[in-house]
Amino acid sequence: MADITLYDLPGCPFCAMVRTKLDDLGLDYDTIEVPRSHRNRTEVQEVSGQTGVPVITDETTGVEGMPESSDIIEYLEETYGDDAA
Template identity: 80%
Template structure:
């Protein structure tokens, strides 16, 4: 089990941006596919307080339920990119 978990909706362009950054940084991560219906996204709501995706958790860094693709990409770059690693 990886430290990073991505809550993902297949076909979501914002989720794709985060997946691309994770792959670019060669990070191991688990993916949890969320339902298309916001009302059924109970797990992602418990983690992040909202139903939008993408959301990541990073147990190694104490990150629980970070939303918004731009914030996630910035975090990944700062934490695991060449300047952060």
């Protein structure tokens, strides 16, 4: 089991951008496919407080339920990219 988990919806362009960044950085991650219906997205809601995707968790750094693709991509770059501290 990887430290990073991505809550994902196939066909979601914002999820695809996050998957691409994870792959570009060579990071191992698990994917949890959420239901298409927001009403049935209880697991992602428990993690992030909302039903939108993408959402990630990262056990390495203690991130629990980070939403918004642009925030996730920025976080991944800052944490795991070439210029990461």
